Amino acid sequence: MPLSKNLALQKIRAAVLRKKNGPLRIETLNMKGPQDTEVLIRIAASGVCHTDIGMVHHWETTDGPQVLGHEGAGVVELTGKKVKAVRPGDHVVLSYQSCGTCRSCKSGRPTKCRRFYELNFGFHRLDGSNALESSGVRGHFFGQSSFSSHVLATERNIVKVSKKLPLKVLAPLGCGIQTGAGTVMNMLKVRKGKSIAIFGTGAVGLSAIMAAHVVGANPIIGVDIMPSRLKLAMDLGATHVINSRIADVAVVISRIIMGGVNYVLEITGNPQMLQLATEVVKKRGTAAFFTGDGVPDFVPQGIKAAAVVEGDSVPQIFIPELIKLHQSGKFPFDRLLKFYDFKDINRAMKDSINGRTIKPVLLMNGNF
Numbered sequence: 259m260p261l262s263k264n265l266a267l268q269k270i271r272a273a274v275l276r277k278k279n280g281p282l283r284i285e286t287l288n289m290k291g292p293q294d295t296e297v298l299i300r301i302a303a304s305g306v307c308h309t310d311i312g313m314v315h316h317w318e319t320t321d322g323p324q325v326l327g328h329e330g331a332g333v334v335e336l337t338g339k340k341v342k343a344v345r346p347g348d349h350v351v352l353s354y355q356s357c358g359t360c361r362s363c364k365s366g367r368p369t370k371c372r373r374f375y376e377l378n379f380g381f382h383r384l385d386g387s388n389a390l391e392s393s394g395v396r397g398h399f400f401g402q403s404s405f406s407s408h409v410l411a412t413e414r415n416i417v418k419v420s421k422k423l424p425l426k427v428l429a430p431l432g433c434g435i436q437t438g439a440g441t442v443m444n445m446l447k448v449r450k451g452k453s454i455a456i457f458g459t460g461a462v463g464l465s466a467i468m469a470a471h472v473v474g475a476n477p478i479i480g481v482d483i484m485p486s487r488l489k490l491a492m493d494l495g496a497t498h499v500i501n502s503r504i505a506d507v508a509v510v511i512s513r514i515i516m517g518g519v520n521y522v523l524e525i526t527g528n529p530q531m532l533q534l535a536t537e538v539v540k541k542r543g544t545a546a547f548f549t550g551d552g553v554p555d556f557v558p559q560g561i562k563a564a565a566v567v568e569g570d571s572v573p574q575i576f577i578p579e580l581i582k583l584h585q586s587g588k589f590p591f592d593r594l595l596k597f598y599d600f601k602d603i604n605r606a607m608k609d610s611i612n613g614r615t616i617k618p619v620l621l622m623n624g625n626f
């Protein structure tokens with residue numbers, strides 16, 4: 259692996275994963291950068307996403323120590339020579355990484371980037387190097403590793419935002435919220451009057467419900483096992499909710515709308531719900547799957563199945579749109595958030611796993 263030479267050395271504080279199932283521990287590390295195309299960002303806040311938690315649970319010794327986190331927001335401290343999009347002092351929201359040079363990136367579809375998997379899950383830069391190498395830790399998760407006081411990102415995965423808006427509220431826009439809303443608005447392009455069912459009303463599902471409400475979908479059916487989430491789903495725009503622990507989801511949906519719904523979003527990953535998702539879709543309707551493993555092989559003929567990656571969102575276009583909707587009161591995603599001090603990162607993750615918190619946001623208060 260190439261080493262980054264002649265770069266400035268930053269001392270950072272980051273939550274390091276060294277053990278399957280954690281806990282993460284906050285350590286002082288050396289970070290080398292920025293390179294010419296990189297931006298050094300002081301992190302104000304970072305959302306915690308289910309993908310981070312999945313990485314903690316699936317960690318193996320061979321993965322080595324890692325810094326996770328991919329919903330950061332902060333202030334630009336330094337920019338490499340070739341960076342034009344931002345200047346020191348600018349406020350930015352961070353999102354997923356893409357290469358910028360492959361055919362998909364050049365045609366404006368970065369979620370289809372040829373190097374998507376490698377650049378978001380490979381724990382290295384585009385050139386293969388790792389800024390945390392000298393500390394024996396791997397960074398660059400989603401081009402950021404935002405469970406940290408500072409990160410190195412590129413113009414490809416930052417979005418400049420107004421300094422008037424609170425960074426701690428904007429932080430989670432970069433992954434979960436953009437994925438839920440983007441699936442409805444960018445990928446499926448759900449229109450007014452179309453029917454939609456959303457299986458799983460966590461941060462992604464509730465963002466999808468808010469987006470379905472914005473575009474005028476009807477009915478909007480939320481399915482979950484937690485009464486508190488179902489209540490919030492109704493507040494945020496669902497027209498109906500079903501507790502799948504109590505009711506037969508297929509029967510209730512057929513009572514609400516004959517022949518099934520135009521769209522189903524399956525976010526739970528539960529095998530029974532995956533199956534059910536394909537059963538409650540209308541002929542020629544679409545089932546969208548969020549498991550990260552593509553689409554199930556049992557999808558019946560006549561139904562379109564789609565695997566979701568970040569809701570087909572281009573962060574620099576979509577995040578400003580979501581911010582505008584939020585400011586006009588139509589996309590109140592701040593109702594999903596609960597704030598934690600960075601040092602309480604393990605508690606924040608636990609609260610997300612047991613459903614007590616929908617979207618934890620860590621505050622790197624030491625930075626501000």
Ligand SMILES: [Zn+2]
Nearest residue numbers: 357360363371
């Ligand atoms: Zn690319």
Ligand SMILES: [Zn+2]
Nearest residue numbers: 307309433434
């Ligand atoms: Zn995520």
